[in-house]
Amino acid sequence: MAASMTNADVVLPGDVLTDRLKEITNKKVRLGPGLRWQSKDVVACKCGVLKSREDHAFWIDNHQRRYIPAKGESIIGVVSLKAGDIFRVNIGSNLPAALPYLSFEGATKRNRPNVQIGDLVYAKLLVANRDMEPELVCIDGSGQSNGLGVLSREGFMFKCSLHLCRKILSPDCSLLRVLGKKIPLEVTVGMNGRIWLRCRSVNDTICAMNAILAAEYTPEQNLKSMVYKIFGGVAAV
Amino acid sequence: MKVIVSAAEKQFINSAIASGKRLDGRDTYDYRKVRITYGTERGCCEVQVGETRVLAQTSCEVVKPSGARPSEGMLHINLELSPMASPTFEPGRMSSFGVELNRLLERSVRESKAVDTESLCIVVGVKVWQVRVDLHALNFDGNLLDCSSIAAIASLHHFRRPEVTVSGEQVTIHSLEDREPVALSIHHMPICVTFAFFQEGKYLLVDPSDREESVMDGTMVVCMNIHRELCTVQMTGSMLLLKDQLSRCCQIAIVKVSEITEVIKSALANDAQARKEGRKHGFAESKVSSRITTGHMEEQTIPIKKEVDGSGSEDEMEDEEEEEEANGEEKNQNGSDVKIDSPGVGTIGEGLRNTWGVPTEDSDDNGQDTIMEEKATTEADDKRGGNKSCQKNL
Numbered sequence: 098m099a100a101s102m103t104n105a106d107v108v109l110p111g112d113v114l115t116d117r118l119k120e121i122t123n124k125k126v127r128l129g130p131g132l133r134w135q136s137k138d139v140v141a142c143k144c145g146v147l148k149s150r151e152d153h154a155f156w157i158d159n160h161q162r163r164y165i166p167a168k169g170e171s172i173i174g175v176v177s178l179k180a181g182d183i184f185r186v187n188i189g190s191n192l193p194a195a196l197p198y199l200s201f202e203g204a205t206k207r208n209r210p211n212v213q214i215g216d217l218v219y220a221k222l223l224v225a226n227r228d229m230e231p232e233l234v235c236i237d238g239s240g241q242s243n244g245l246g247v248l249s250r251e252g253f254m255f256k257c258s259l260h261l262c263r264k265i266l267s268p269d270c271s272l273l274r275v276l277g278k279k280i281p282l283e284v285t286v287g288m289n290g291r292i293w294l295r296c297r298s299v300n301d302t303i304c305a306m307n308a309i310l311a312a313e314y315t316p317e318q319n320l321k322s323m324v325y326k327i328f329g330g331v332a333a334v
Numbered sequence: 335m336k337v338i339v340s341a342a343e344k345q346f347i348n349s350a351i352a353s354g355k356r357l358d359g360r361d362t363y364d365y366r367k368v369r370i371t372y373g374t375e376r377g378c379c380e381v382q383v384g385e386t387r388v389l390a391q392t393s394c395e396v397v398k399p400s401g402a403r404p405s406e407g408m409l410h411i412n413l414e415l416s417p418m419a420s421p422t423f424e425p426g427r428m429s430s431f432g433v434e435l436n437r438l439l440e441r442s443v444r445e446s447k448a449v450d451t452e453s454l455c456i457v458v459g460v461k462v463w464q465v466r467v468d469l470h471a472l473n474f475d476g477n478l479l480d481c482s483s484i485a486a487i488a489s490l491h492h493f494r495r496p497e498v499t500v501s502g503e504q505v506t507i508h509s510l511e512d513r514e515p516v517a518l519s520i521h522h523m524p525i526c527v528t529f530a531f532f533q534e535g536k537y538l539l540v541d542p543s544d545r546e547e548s549v550m551d552g553t554m555v556v557c558m559n560i561h562r563e564l565c566t567v568q569m570t571g572s573m574l575l576l577k578d579q580l581s582r583c584c585q586i587a588i589v590k591v592s593e594i595t596e597v598i599k600s601a602l603a604n605d606a607q608a609r610k611e612g613r614k615h616g617f618a619e620s621k622v623s624s625r626i627t628t629g630h631m632e633e634q635t636i637p638i639k640k641e642v643d644g645s646g647s648e649d650e651m652e653d654e655e656e657e658e659e660a661n662g663e664e665k666n667q668n669g670s671d672v673k674i675d676s677p678g679v680g681t682i683g684e685g686l687r688n689t690w691g692v693p694t695e696d697s698d699d700n701g702q703d704t705i706m707e708e709k710a711t712t713e714a715d716d717k718r719g720g721n722k723s724c725q726k727n728l
Contacts, residue, residue, distance in 0.1 A: 175338050175339075175340045176338075177338040187337070187338060213341070214338065215338060215339070215340050215341035215344070216340070216341060217340050217341075217342055248342065249342070250341050250342045250345055251342070251345070252342050252346070253342060253343060253346035254340055254342055254343055255357075293342070299346070299349055299350045299353050299355055300353075300355065302346065302350075303350065303355060303357060303359070306357070307359070
């Protein structure tokens, strides 16, 4: 991960970063979100902080709510249409995604999966290209569901920033562990800024939702006290 | 573009409302925080209700009056819904939602005769002022109507038109430097209050948010001024309401309207004070400078009504992020200077019993809360909750 943020790390769209990248490494680099290769120059196309990894990967990190599909990411979508042999799923991107009914575990031509309009699905992006309809699957390579599929209607889905989704999924973030110690909960985090949550009561769900949303700007060391404050308990369990 | 709301969300929001809870921790009758910021230009203001934002600008020009009303000026209100506010708003042709909002705004402001159009006449049949209020939705998080109606009236109040002198046939419009511009003559402040109904009118919420609006059955809009004069009432959606519910909504509207009127008045007074003293004013001044605001989150209260670890406290707590924002914004939770003459009592003819057929305070505490199945809080609670959620940005 990049070292502490300095002013020099902040980039604006149109900034030519070729020289800056050369200063950091002289190896072959990989360009991530927010960077573009344009007439032999690396150009930023988002405003944010330039970050890099040990393996010469560079990307721009910023606050964003609009999802841009990326291959292999797990997302939560809302089924909005049944059209022939596919479901149209709203995943928050510019185009709705297609989810073939055969890409569910155990589904055959005869045995269609039970998916209704308005259902939430946790799925993986199989195809995600620019200007192309994204395609989703709810199975892995061996035909197993592996946790993917339709989410229960009993939970609740809310939206948050993409950054928060990445933050709570990161192994360094203790939020879900702390929350899980406090109340029993079931949670699914989609990389498209949607979180599905199920708790025992409405009150728990609302509290957990607020705890998760509050975690966005809470430093790691304060997470525990924040969660305990919201759930009104003492800090020792 | 119509966004499909997932069944899970619908089910959860409905069950939360049934148990008297809202997603943002508000109570049934709580309004979100109302903020009014005036710009440097006359008649320019931005109103924020929670995360919903509307920018208003009033302007005027001299036109020929209509043949039917040669001695009256004109007032136009136009609300623009751009895709900037919400991805569901499409550019170009106005949606039915936009038409409905525009019509309601016209009904509430123009047809309630809030602005004295006769005073806008310069020469009968020849020249009159045409006043135009342009409203732009900047962000949509539910209850756009209330926000726009506040913006429209706040902007009209702030606006000054150039002074005009008529001598014989000669009409002189003085420039702003030449003569002090004059304020419009405004009789009253009509303010819309929206109520959302759920499960065929069984449950009611004040000031619905975006999420709540997406699952509601219908709305009732009560437009009223501080003198308790109804300007507009409108019901839409698929629900049947009882007579009691209507009168109850009107009662709640009285409280909300008086609070919002106070907010507008104090925002106007603050702006006038700043202009008089020659202090800096406008949008730029209202923003906190040299601070990164992307990490800013609106403060919110989460009521904890559950016993955890035996510490059965029923207090309210603030979220963590307030500590982060620390931008000098005072949290006057209880000390808001919005004052309401005891709700349920008419403000005209003080000391007399009202003839509105609504129960007054004393009868309120006893039998009132059985009217509906919804979670009935007494008017006293209502007043407290309202005060808390109503905060000014000075």
